[in-house]
Amino acid sequence: MAGPDLPIMCTLPPNAMVERLTRFEALFGASLTGLEREPLLLRLAFEAGAEREARLRELFAAEQRCCAFLTFGYERTEAGLRVSIAAPAGAGATLDGFQALAERTAPPQAVARSWTG
Template sequence: MAEKSWRDVPVACTLDGPALGERTAQWQRVTARATDRRDTADGVVLAFPGTPELAAEVAALAAAEKDCCAFFDFTLHLTPAALELTVRAPGTAAALLADLFGVPV
């Protein structure tokens, strides 16, 4: 059976109040370390220094986020000098995208 596209998954988060607040804080701490950001039609691209520790932290956080918010789509691109995180979401998730990644609504 083929996996549903992130575009076809309902926009819903399975985290409750305290867990959602902690996850939001985790993303805010990570995104504050971005050295560049580009808004896209359906999300954002964040650039970070390309350290293995930061790459591992971002990857683990993206995987945890995907477990509770299947509508997000994450792509990590790691080069020797930089890490790029691309985050995409359906238009109906614009408020959540803004809360977690600072994307203008």
């Protein structure tokens, strides 16, 4: 888990951010099946076989390296992979960004499920 002394900032160079967001958009659009949000926790569910799971884990690991203040967890489910992203106090806006990107690019049925519980 991230320590309290870690600065709440992304170290990804600005010119690499567009590429990273494009990768997230592609995976969210192709395989996101649901999301749940608490103030400092975002859970994302993905339909994922072995190859897609490897790509998801690789992408989130890259995000962990540039946003060390976030804590990522992974749970293999019957349908795929569940990724949880926890933020420390004061970093909820980072999760807002992930949530907005997911809701904008995910299939409508995945977003509807998250809105209706």
